[in-house]
Amino acid sequence: MTTPPVRPKRATVHDVAQEAGVSRGTVSRYVNGDRYVSATAREAIEAAIAKVGYVPNTAARNLVMQRSQAVGFIVHEPHSLFIEDPNIGEILLGANAALSEADHQMAVLIADTGRDTDRVARYLSGGFVDGVIIVSARANDPITRVVERLQLPAAYVGHPPGASSASFVVIDNLGSARAITARLVETGRRRIGMIAAALDRDSGSDRLAGFREALGERFDDRLVEPVPLYSYSAGRDGMQALLARSPDIDGVFAASDAVAAGAVEALRAAGRRVPEDVGVVGFDDSAWARRTLPALSTVRQPAARLGAEAARLVLDRIGGAPGGAEVMLECETVWRESA
Amino acid sequence: MTTPPVRPKRATVHDVAQEAGVSRGTVSRYVNGDRYVSATAREAIEAAIAKVGYVPNTAARNLVMQRSQAVGFIVHEPHSLFIEDPNIGEILLGANAALSEADHQMAVLIADTGRDTDRVARYLSGGFVDGVIIVSARANDPITRVVERLQLPAAYVGHPPGASSASFVVIDNLGSARAITARLVETGRRRIGMIAAALDRDSGSDRLAGFREALGERFDDRLVEPVPLYSYSAGRDGMQALLARSPDIDGVFAASDAVAAGAVEALRAAGRRVPEDVGVVGFDDSAWARRTLPALSTVRQPAARLGAEAARLVLDRIGGAPGGAEVMLECETVWRESA
DNA sequence: TTGTACGCGTTATCAA
DNA sequence: TTGATAACGCGTACAA
Numbered sequence: 001m002t003t004p005p006v007r008p009k010r011a012t013v014h015d016v017a018q019e020a021g022v023s024r025g026t027v028s029r030y031v032n033g034d035r036y037v038s039a040t041a042r043e044a045i046e047a048a049i050a051k052v053g054y055v056p057n058t059a060a061r062n063l064v065m066q067r068s069q070a071v072g073f074i075v076h077e078p079h080s081l082f083i084e085d086p087n088i089g090e091i092l093l094g095a096n097a098a099l100s101e102a103d104h105q106m107a108v109l110i111a112d113t114g115r116d117t118d119r120v121a122r123y124l125s126g127g128f129v130d131g132v133i134i135v136s137a138r139a140n141d142p143i144t145r146v147v148e149r150l151q152l153p154a155a156y157v158g159h160p161p162g163a164s165s166a167s168f169v170v171i172d173n174l175g176s177a178r179a180i181t182a183r184l185v186e187t188g189r190r191r192i193g194m195i196a197a198a199l200d201r202d203s204g205s206d207r208l209a210g211f212r213e214a215l216g217e218r219f220d221d222r223l224v225e226p227v228p229l230y231s232y233s234a235g236r237d238g239m240q241a242l243l244a245r246s247p248d249i250d251g252v253f254a255a256s257d258a259v260a261a262g263a264v265e266a267l268r269a270a271g272r273r274v275p276e277d278v279g280v281v282g283f284d285d286s287a288w289a290r291r292t293l294p295a296l297s298t299v300r301q302p303a304a305r306l307g308a309e310a311a312r313l314v315l316d317r318i319g320g321a322p323g324g325a326e327v328m329l330e331c332e333t334v335w336r337e338s339a
Numbered sequence: 340m341t342t343p344p345v346r347p348k349r350a351t352v353h354d355v356a357q358e359a360g361v362s363r364g365t366v367s368r369y370v371n372g373d374r375y376v377s378a379t380a381r382e383a384i385e386a387a388i389a390k391v392g393y394v395p396n397t398a399a400r401n402l403v404m405q406r407s408q409a410v411g412f413i414v415h416e417p418h419s420l421f422i423e424d425p426n427i428g429e430i431l432l433g434a435n436a437a438l439s440e441a442d443h444q445m446a447v448l449i450a451d452t453g454r455d456t457d458r459v460a461r462y463l464s465g466g467f468v469d470g471v472i473i474v475s476a477r478a479n480d481p482i483t484r485v486v487e488r489l490q491l492p493a494a495y496v497g498h499p500p501g502a503s504s505a506s507f508v509v510i511d512n513l514g515s516a517r518a519i520t521a522r523l524v525e526t527g528r529r530r531i532g533m534i535a536a537a538l539d540r541d542s543g544s545d546r547l548a549g550f551r552e553a554l555g556e557r558f559d560d561r562l563v564e565p566v567p568l569y570s571y572s573a574g575r576d577g578m579q580a581l582l583a584r585s586p587d588i589d590g591v592f593a594a595s596d597a598v599a600a601g602a603v604e605a606l607r608a609a610g611r612r613v614p615e616d617v618g619v620v621g622f623d624d625s626a627w628a629r630r631t632l633p634a635l636s637t638v639r640q641p642a643a644r645l646g647a648e649a650a651r652l653v654l655d656r657i658g659g660a661p662g663g664a665e666v667m668l669e670c671e672t673v674w675r676e677s678a
Numbered sequence: 679t680t681g682t683a684c685g686c687g688t689t690a691t692c693a694a
Numbered sequence: 695t696t697g698a699t700a701a702c703g704c705g706t707a708c709a710a
Contacts, residue, residue, distance in 0.1 A: 010466055012703055023681045028705060036679055055465045059402040060703035064686050068398065070444075089428055096447060100458070105409075105446055105467070108435060119439070126394045127349055128444070291629060351687055362697045367689060375695050399687035403702050681710080686703105694697080 011052035019048035031056060070105040071314050072132040074120065074143060076112075087286065087303045088135060091157060094307025095133055102315055104130075111143055121146045131314040133157065133307075153317035155310040159202050165323035167313040169306055173203050176299045176331040177210025180281050181253050183297075184339055185214065189251030189279050193223035195238035195263055197230045197255035204230075207255050207283065222246065230255060232288075235262025243270055251279045251339070257288035260296050264338065279339030294337035302329050350391035358387035370395060409444040410653050411468040413459065413482060415451075415475045426625065426642045427474060430496060433646025434472055441654055443469075450482055460485045470653040472496065472646075492656035494649040498541050504662035506652040508645055512542050515638045515670040516549025519620050520592050522636075523678055524553065528590030528618055532562035534577035534602055536569045536594035543569075546594050546622065561585065569594060571627075574601025582609055590618045590678070596627035599635050603677065618678030633676035641668050 013031070017024045022041050030037050030045045037045075048054075062068055073095055075088060092108065099106045107129060109120045124132070124146050131153035137144050147154050147166075154166040184192060194211045198204035212219050225242045227234035235254055239262065242249055254260035260282030264274050272278050274294060282289060285300035309327050317323055352370075356363045361380050369376050369384045376384075387393075401407055412434055414427060431447065438445045446468060448459045463471070463485055470492035476483050486493050486505075493505040523531060533550045537543035551558050564581045566573035574593055578601065581588055593599035599621030603613050611617050613633060621628060624639035648666050656662055 010703095013705095014703080024704085025681055025683095025706080026679085029680090032705075038679060041680080053464075055461075057402070057703050058465065058467060059398050059407065060686090061705080062398040062686095063396070063402055063688090063702090064704050064706085066686075093449075096449070105444075107444055108447070110432075110435070122394075125392075126397065128397055349687095352689095353687075363688085364690085364697060364699095365695085368696090371689080377695060380696085396687050399702090400689075401702095402686090402704090403688045403690085405702075679710100682708085684705105684707090686705095688702085689700105691700080692698090694695105 010057070011054040012057070013054075015052050016045060016048045016054045019052055020044040067130050068105075068128055069103065070107050070129045071099060071311070071318075072107045072109045072120075072124065072129040074109045074111060074132055074134045074137075076134075076136045076141070076143070087284065087301055087306075090303035091135060091307035091310070094304030095311045096307070097304075098308040098311035099315075102311075104315070117142050124150060124152060131155075131318045133310045133314055153314055153323075155313035155317065157306050157310045167317060167323055167325040167327075169309040169313060169327045169329065170202075171301050171306070172328050172330050173206035174210040174213070176333070177207040177253070177283070178214040179210075179331075180283070180297070180299050180333050181211045181214035183333055183335070184251050184253060184279055184281055187251075187279055187339060189339075191223065191246060191249045192218075192251035192253065193225065193242050193246065193249050194253045195235055195242065195255060195259050196224055196226045197234060197238075197259055198228070199226055204255060211253050223249065227255075227259070230258055232258045232262040232265075235259035236266045237262075239263035239266035240270075243267075243272075249278065252281070254280060254282050257282035257284045257286045257292070257296055257298055260298070260338070261288045261292045264292055264294075264296075275337065275339050281339050285334055289334075289336070292338070296338045297333075297335045300332045300334045302331065305329055349396070350393040351396070352393070354391050355384060355387045355393045358391055359383040406469050407444075407467055408442065409446050409468045410438060410650070410657075411446045411448045411459075411463065411471040413448045413450060413471055413473045413476075415473075415480070415482070426623065426640055426645075429642035430474060430646035430649070433643030434650045435646070436643075437647040437650035438654075441650075443654070456481050463489060463491060470494075470657045472649045472653055492653055492662075494652035494656065496645050496649045506656060506662055506664040506666075508648040508652060508666045508668065509541075510640050510645070511667050511669050512545035513549040513552070515672070516546040516592070516622070517553040518549075518670075519622070519636070519638050519672050520550045520553035522672055522674070523590050523592060523618055523620055526590075526618055526678060530562065530585065530588045531557075531590035531592065532564065532581050532585065532588050533592045534574055534581065534594060534598050535563055535565045536573060536577075536598050537567065538565050543594060550592050562588065566594075566598070569597055571597045571601040571604075574598035575605045576601075578602035578605035579609075582606075582611075588617065591620070593619060593621050596621035596623045596625045596631070596635055596637055599637070599677070600627045600631045603631055603633075603635075614676065614678050620678050624673055628673075628675070631677070635677045636672075636674045639671045639673045641670065644668055 013024045013027050017027045026041055027045055096106045111117045111120045120143055134154060134156045136158055137156055148164055156166055156168045196208045223246055225238040227238040252263055254263050260280050264280055267274055267278055274280055282296045282298040285298045289296040289298045313325055352363045352366045356366045365380055366384055435445045450456045450459045459482060473493060473495045475497055476495055487503060495505055495507045535547045562585055564577040566577040591602055593602050599619050603619055606613055606617055613619055621635045621637040624637045628635040628637045652664055
């Protein structure tokens with residue numbers, strides 16, 4: 001039988017009160033910054049706290065306050081993608097920084113398999129968190145439903161999953177797509193096409209809309225190839241289709257870096273040089289962008305700020321602010337070698 | 340004045356007891372799997388729990404149990420490095436998975452600036468965690484000292500910071516260095532050198548020892564260039580020195596990928612081709628390895644397992660197991676284009 | 679301005 | 695096997 005290691009006993013309000021010669025109520029008031037506490041008492045308490053090394057007990061405080069001082073950070077992506085995508089890591093960091101600034105604990109919840117989903121749902125129902133930040137939610141998935149049922153304060157980063165009382169922080173997909181397309185135009189390309197992915201999602205259709213706006217008169221919908229997913233293979237297939245339909249194409253806006261990487265591959269296979277013959281731009285500034293040869297010109301999301309804003313939004317909601325807030329963040333165009 | 344959103348009241352043991360017509364004690368026993376509970380009571384309680392939707396309150400449980408069911412994951416690296424280094428991300432994920440498997444919450448604590456360090460130290464003293472996993476600790480830094488003083492159960496991944504009652508999980512630096520050096524020998528290189536970084540740390544000296552073992556008779560210490568840090572610039576400088584001293588060098592083992600990347604740069608500047616003229620191998624399989632041209636042959640750490648093992652070790656310590664355990668994990672050689 | 683006393687939801691002890 | 699009841703450490707009406 002192993003016995004737990006003996007840990008130094010922690011001082012309590014009681015100890016401080018005794019040491020300072022006041023009541024526990026007064027100590028508690030001092031600790032919580034209540035204004036009704038005399039200078040004499042204050043000093044005695046300060047000295048006592050320093051002497052006994054008092055630190056408030058969170059469990060007790062949370063119990064009586066009926067809160068957990070924690071917010072969940074829910075990721076739907078599979079583990080591998082979590083590691084690959086620098087955006088998610090940075091969003092996480094940004095959120096964590098903002099949260100701990102506000103003395104809140106962040107609990108990372110990853111919902112990959114169905115079993116994970118159950119665990120997360122249970123966790124949420126258990127009152128372990130006062131609110132949640134949800135990244136990459138899919139339209140009405142189990143987790144979103146649990147969150148709604150529980151009326152748990154929530155902030156989504158990314159696509160709003162239908163009507164709800166939650167808050168959202170999104171990037172300006174439309175404006176960013178317009179900006180990078182415009183930049184592509186400036187390089188002198190005349191026949192610019194787009195591989196438009198995931199048109200059933202806001203991000204997808206907004207990127208297409210931005211592309212269209214940037215081209216104005218010159219927009220030609222035969223140069224738009226819709227593909228279902230933001231994936232490498234979708235990009236390759238889409239590029240092949242585009243090439244077959246319009247061999248004179250000299251510029252491509254791919255809806256994501258993975259799509260762009262696939263497009264570059266298809267171009268290479270068809271004997272076109274990038275960027276000499278065809279300029280290619282992507283979106284996301286994910287690992288793909290730097291790994292691809294040549295490195296992709298793309299759109300960088302302000303990931304850390306995305307996380308920080310999401311944190312601010314849940315915190316507001318937890319504090320009682322009305323839901324439905326939506327903040328949109330601008331992105332930055334990063335120009336590399338692919339166009 | 341905003342009012343907090345009204346959240347559905349959670350059911351308590353009391354509610355369940357009332358509903359089931361038994362006492363709170365019995366319900367508690369049932370919930371905690373105590374064997375003294377009759378079949379009749381069990382059934383009534385199960386029905387009651389399902390009916391009122393009972394979920395235990397952690398704050399209350401932790402309060403009375405005198406624990407937090409949380410373990411801290413402490414990272415010393417600067418934020419940027421945290422994002423760059425895929426290893427840390429994967430270690431984190433591995434630890435998180437193991438921890439939540441054991442119903443423990445993971446709190447990510449990043450100690451970058453001095454201010455962060457204070458915050459983390461306070462957090463630790465606050466009893467918010469039952470134990471900690473520490474990544475990349477530096478010898479006797481403030482955090483390590485706090486952990487020791489608090490006698491907080493701890494597991495280090497990486498270099499043991501001197502004597503302590505903690506547990507460690509490390510990778511087999513020596514064996515891995517020996518293996519990749521041997522592989523480099525097999526490619527037919529005759530004059531193999533090493534840029535040996537951080538010889539004041541176990542990882543550094545073990546990698547050198549492995550290199551030496553692999554070369555055996557053919558080891559020549561004029562082909563070893565010690566550099567202080569695991570950095571790009573140290574790699575470049577080290578390679579220049581090596582090149583000046585032994586122009587006929589045709590193989591290099593760099594103590595880390597960053598060092599290797601610097602070495603490749605220096606080689607290119609000197610007009611040597613990689614891998615044709617000189618074969619280069621690194622260590623870590625960090626982002627450098629894939630970003631470098633040509634991509635580096637290197638050693639991959641079993642990062643997720645590193646995290647999982649560390650989690651298991653803290654959990655053991657928290658459970659009362661004696662400290663001082665050390666587990667060593669084998670690495671895998673990944674062969675790319677640089678050698 | 680301060681002290682008293684109660685309640686937050688659990689677990690644990692001890693009689694029954 | 696079960697039911698009272700006492701902690702656990704804290705915030706906060708309420709009374710003083």
